[in-house]
Amino acid sequence: MDEAITVGKHRRKVKLQPVDLARLLALLVFGFLMISPFILILSISFDRTANVTLPYPPRFLPAHPSLFNYRLIFQNGGLLQAYVNSFIVAVASVIVKVSSALLAGYAFSKGKFKGKRVIFLVFLATLMVPVESRLISLYLMWNHVHLINTFWPLILPNMIDAFLVFLAKQFFDELPDSFREAAQIDGAGEFRTFLKVYLPLAGPITATMAILSFMWSWNDFLWPLIVLTSTKLHTIPLYMASFTLQNGESYAGMTMAALALGSIPVLILFIFLQKYVIRSVALSGLKGE
Structure with missing residues (x-):
């Protein structure tokens, strides 16, 4: 005492x-x-x-x-529709992108197949290709299948994201292989092992990827500007750009009000999931050592 x-x-x-x-x-x-x-x-x-x-x-x-x-923004009438459009695109992108990244990250981390390292390095090499260099070919492809001015060109390309796959692989690398071996001894297949054993442990990295995916999709401007020609389909960034005048000047007050309102969902998402982000960095191979 x-x-x-x-x-x-x-x-x-x-x-x-x-x-x-x-x-x-x-x-x-x-x-x-x-x-x-x-x-x-x-x-x-x-x-x-x-x-x-x-x-x-x-x-x-x-x-x-x-x-x-703010009164002018709400009287304009386009904010609510832009919110709905952005939510549709962002939520669908998060589901598609995070699901595929988790599956690919698990495959590159725990899978046993020939050429895995080479395929992964080629996969990472796509990060060095600027998005702008692919815009023309992407536009021609989506225009050929008559999906321009729809949300599909904003959602489906998100199925593959090398950076998120890298994050997922780094996280799964930190989890022991003995979990997989024990599940296989019990008769579980590869997908069931991922679904029942590793996925429940991947909450922190899933939350991190969800925040990043949501933020990237919510703030995307250039690609939606190209494929969305109808104002009824405009997302939040395109809605904010609508306050720019033809001579290049802008309604700064209204633009900043729309920007403040458009940032609220990302801030709320980060506030609720920030503890998982910190935990994922602590558990993954991205620790600053």
Whole structure:
């Protein structure tokens, strides 16, 4: 008992060292620099005069706060439809992309077949091919099957994502092969082993891939701009771009208000799943060592 009291007193006497204070100050500064663009977005969105002229120098608090820009966004009537379109595309993309990445990652990690390493390296090499170099061929292909101006060109190409497959493989590499061997001894097939043994353990990496997939799909602009010609099918990024005038200028206040509203789903998803993201990094082979 006396030893516990002594330890408690020693703990209360511990003070932050100058090095710790310097690190804390550096983290606060970098954290503020990271979040400052979001603060400016909110500030401009609440500035009634931002559609006429941007405040200069930039300020973190609007001179005359107002909900004027948000009222204009809701009166415009296109925000709700853009939300629905983005949700359809993003949720379908997450399901398709994460499912295929988990299956492929398990196959490259635990599967036994000839040329596995070479195939995986070729698969990773596709990451070096810019998306822009494939846009023309992709457009011609989807136009040939008459699926332009539909959501299918935004969903089906997401079935293959080399980066997510790499993440899944790295995670499954950390899980012991003895699980697979035990399941096979019990008579389980390969797919059942994946479904019943490894998939329940893949919650952290699944959440990480879901966040990344949702964010990429939600924020995608160039490819939807090419394949979606109807304004009724526009996603959130295309809806925000609609506030740009023909002379290149934009309604900054309305654009920032739409941007703030469009960022809410991604923020909510990250808040609820962030613990799984941290756990997946700790358990995968991406640890900073």
